[in-house]
Amino acid sequence: KQYRIAVIPGDGIGKEVMPEGLRVLEAAAKKHGVAVHFDHFDFSSWDYYEKHGQMMPDDWKEKIGKHDAIFFGAVGWPAKIPDHVSLWGSLIKFRREFDQYVNLRPVRLMPGVPSPLANRKPGDIDFWVVRENTEGEYSSVGGRMFPDTDREFVTQQTVMTRTGVDRILKFAFELAQSRPKKHLTSATKSNGISITMPYWDERVEAMAKKFPGVKWDKYHIDILTANFVLHPDWFDVVVGSNLFGDILSDLGPACTGTIGIAPSGNINPEGDFPSVFEPVHGSAPDIAGQGIANPIGMIWSGAMMLEHLGEKEAGKSIVEAIERTLAERTLRTKDLGGNADTTACGKAVADMVD
Amino acid sequence: KQYRIAVIPGDGIGKEVMPEGLRVLEAAAKKHGVAVHFDHFDFSSWDYYEKHGQMMPDDWKEKIGKHDAIFFGAVGWPAKIPDHVSLWGSLIKFRREFDQYVNLRPVRLMPGVPSPLANRKPGDIDFWVVRENTEGEYSSVGGRMFPDTDREFVTQQTVMTRTGVDRILKFAFELAQSRPKKHLTSATKSNGISITMPYWDERVEAMAKKFPGVKWDKYHIDILTANFVLHPDWFDVVVGSNLFGDILSDLGPACTGTIGIAPSGNINPEGDFPSVFEPVHGSAPDIAGQGIANPIGMIWSGAMMLEHLGEKEAGKSIVEAIERTLAERTLRTKDLGGNADTTACGKAVADMVD
Numbered sequence: 071k072q073y074r075i076a077v078i079p080g081d082g083i084g085k086e087v088m089p090e091g092l093r094v095l096e097a098a099a100k101k102h103g104v105a106v107h108f109d110h111f112d113f114s115s116w117d118y119y120e121k122h123g124q125m126m127p128d129d130w131k132e133k134i135g136k137h138d139a140i141f142f143g144a145v146g147w148p149a150k151i152p153d154h155v156s157l158w159g160s161l162i163k164f165r166r167e168f169d170q171y172v173n174l175r176p177v178r179l180m181p182g183v184p185s186p187l188a189n190r191k192p193g194d195i196d197f198w199v200v201r202e203n204t205e206g207e208y209s210s211v212g213g214r215m216f217p218d219t220d221r222e223f224v225t226q227q228t229v230m231t232r233t234g235v236d237r238i239l240k241f242a243f244e245l246a247q248s249r250p251k252k253h254l255t256s257a258t259k260s261n262g263i264s265i266t267m268p269y270w271d272e273r274v275e276a277m278a279k280k281f282p283g284v285k286w287d288k289y290h291i292d293i294l295t296a297n298f299v300l301h302p303d304w305f306d307v308v309v310g311s312n313l314f315g316d317i318l319s320d321l322g323p324a325c326t327g328t329i330g331i332a333p334s335g336n337i338n339p340e341g342d343f344p345s346v347f348e349p350v351h352g353s354a355p356d357i358a359g360q361g362i363a364n365p366i367g368m369i370w371s372g373a374m375m376l377e378h379l380g381e382k383e384a385g386k387s388i389v390e391a392i393e394r395t396l397a398e399r400t401l402r403t404k405d406l407g408g409n410a411d412t413t414a415c416g417k418a419v420a421d422m423v424d
Numbered sequence: 425k426q427y428r429i430a431v432i433p434g435d436g437i438g439k440e441v442m443p444e445g446l447r448v449l450e451a452a453a454k455k456h457g458v459a460v461h462f463d464h465f466d467f468s469s470w471d472y473y474e475k476h477g478q479m480m481p482d483d484w485k486e487k488i489g490k491h492d493a494i495f496f497g498a499v500g501w502p503a504k505i506p507d508h509v510s511l512w513g514s515l516i517k518f519r520r521e522f523d524q525y526v527n528l529r530p531v532r533l534m535p536g537v538p539s540p541l542a543n544r545k546p547g548d549i550d551f552w553v554v555r556e557n558t559e560g561e562y563s564s565v566g567g568r569m570f571p572d573t574d575r576e577f578v579t580q581q582t583v584m585t586r587t588g589v590d591r592i593l594k595f596a597f598e599l600a601q602s603r604p605k606k607h608l609t610s611a612t613k614s615n616g617i618s619i620t621m622p623y624w625d626e627r628v629e630a631m632a633k634k635f636p637g638v639k640w641d642k643y644h645i646d647i648l649t650a651n652f653v654l655h656p657d658w659f660d661v662v663v664g665s666n667l668f669g670d671i672l673s674d675l676g677p678a679c680t681g682t683i684g685i686a687p688s689g690n691i692n693p694e695g696d697f698p699s700v701f702e703p704v705h706g707s708a709p710d711i712a713g714q715g716i717a718n719p720i721g722m723i724w725s726g727a728m729m730l731e732h733l734g735e736k737e738a739g740k741s742i743v744e745a746i747e748r749t750l751a752e753r754t755l756r757t758k759d760l761g762g763n764a765d766t767t768a769c770g771k772a773v774a775d776m777v778d
């Protein structure tokens with residue numbers, strides 16, 4: 071079978087890291103006899119917006135909805151387009167309309183990447199953050215009353231549905247069950263957020279009954295962020311709402327040294343729609359155009375994509391090539407104390423793939 | 425003038441650290457000629473709840489509403505009373521009904537306390553988290569529909585009022601203006617939480633105009649938590665909503681080694697009602713009764729209380745005594761690698777006060 075991948079570089083450094091992501095994907099596909107076809111799209115970018123006055127063509131769903139996966143760079147350029155236009159007009163649209171209800175991100179301390187935490191070595195930190203990706207705190211329900219007066223107020227609802235909560239918890243418990251430690255941690259704040267969060271806890275308890283082999287615990291989000299710093303070795307699979315998952319999946323990679331190398335998947339597990347794989351970092355306008363961006367987040371996202379497609383060996387070969395590359399100072403980009411540029415780093419990983 | 429302080433030890437280790445907090449307060453008051461009178465209350469505790477079926481007497485406001493401040497230990501014992509009864513029946517009631525709209529917590533790396541962050545020394549990390557303490561995400565507006573069916577859902581509103589947002593921002597900007605760096609950072613998430621957070625940003629911009637001497641910036645909460653770990657030296661005053669402030673004021677102290685020594689003030693700046701000073705740690709049922717709890721969070725809260733009352737010198741003398749105590753390994757409690765028990769550590773600080 072040949073996989074059809076929609077390629078969307080997007081904005082800023084998205085355009086610079088994408089060629090390296092593709093280079094390494096091609097190398098791994100070749101070595102492992104995987105057939106991949108790439109279709110390139112220029113939408114979901116400032117350039118496209120400037121020409122067309124919208125982020126994507128009206129028929130974007132037809133254009134990319136039948137692909138096996140979407141390989142995505144970065145989107146957003148706040149100085150040129152407001153976030154609610156650029157992000158809600160592309161990235162968040164994908165998540166909602168392709169029902170990518172799982173946002174999955176590894177937190178893993180890699181060789182060669184200095185951790186900001188004292189005395190942590192590769193192997194000490196190795197867990198997954200599973201984030202609900204379609205509802206929760208990112209609702210569009212709410213509004214403003216008494217504008218421009220002293221009585222002005224705004225409200226916004228957090229919405230949690232049984233369907234939405236149960237399916238993300240099921241995914242997280244299944245992931246925990248598949249791992250050696252079989253340990254799940256739930257992020258809550260039921261002592262302060264007194265309606266939605268107790269509901270989340272209630273559904274976690276119900277789901278846990280179906281997975282008797284999984285040990286589970288829960289922490290309020292405040293102390294959980296503290297424990298990411300103090301005890302990152304406590305975690306195996308951490309599940310959270312849209313907002314809590316968002317926070318934990320930036321904090322986790324920071325604890326392992328940099329969000330510059332972190333990958334993510336926006337996954338529709340049923341396969342009714344394509345999933346999106348993208349680096350955690352954004353478009354980074356401040357360093358765009360200099361050729362110095364770290365391509366590892368993009369490359370690692372490619373590995374996650376291959377694994378999602380069922381090509382475990384090819385995916386694994388990329389992750390191992392990343393580890394070997396990062397271990398060599400000269401092959402790392404500047405942000406990690408090396409002196410390679412984006413292309414040199416990408417080529418190094420491609421060469422290491424076997 | 426004699427200050428009248430309401431003393432509420434509460435639950436668990438609250439009862440063990442309170443005597444040390446009082447011991448040090450008395451020592452500092454004596455040295456600095458400050459007259460303090462303590463009134464002791466047993467409510468806001470499991471013991472009281474067991475006897476009376478409620479957390480506080482009906483006339484709690486008359487009992488403590490006229491004091492100059494409230495010195496509070498800890499409350500909550502989830503195994504015995506649900507949080508929504510214990511916390512919402514005391515701590516959160518104080519915040520709301522005494523209009524303590526500022527939650528103020530220092531983040532400061534102290535000598536002798538090993539930081540989980542690599543290569544950070546005392547002096548490198550020294551900032552304040554200013555948290556909105558009465559509204560925002562901790563609302564009681566919301567509910568559940570279609571219970572026990574597949575269509576079940578819950579909603580909860582975040583509520584931000586012009587009054588509520590502006591007054592916390594004003595407090596934070598004033599605090600920033602009073603500090604050498606004059607730098608304020610606002611926590612937002614306006615790219616994902618699309619109604620309340622853009623409003624927060626809008627009010628920050630409006631308030632900033634009134635404080636031209638203050639440099640300010642804003643970060644989305646996800647990358648902000650990452651920056652607490654990667655660049656704690658970037659911050660001076662950080663202001664956030666009820667939830668974001670809660671998260672940042674646990675994460676910050678964790679980055680400086682432990683939440684066991686962090687103090688906090690729940691402040692009504694106008695002085696219409698008493699403010700509450702309490703350690704950040706909770707009642708810690710797991711170590712209660714062993715005499716090993718670290719009393720520094722309680723003692724430091726006493727220093728914040730004295731400063732709030734206008735007794736700057738006496739407050740400062742306590743903070744300095746804490747620094748001298750922590751610098752000696754043998755005077756620290758077990759959680760900080762020492763071998764002092766709660767009382768020995770408290771006595772050491774009291775002796776150091778000058």
Ligand SMILES: CC(C)[C@H](C(=O)O)[C@@H](O)C(=O)O
Nearest residue numbers: 261262292500511515516670
């Ligand atoms: C106990 C809990 C409700 C409280 C909060 O979230 O406000 C606590 O975490 C705090 O920070 O004082």
Ligand SMILES: CC(C)[C@H](C(=O)O)[C@@H](O)C(=O)O
Nearest residue numbers: 146157161162316615616646
């Ligand atoms: C860009 C932003 C809306 C997005 C989010 O918060 O979901 C980003 O932070 C992410 O984590 O993918």
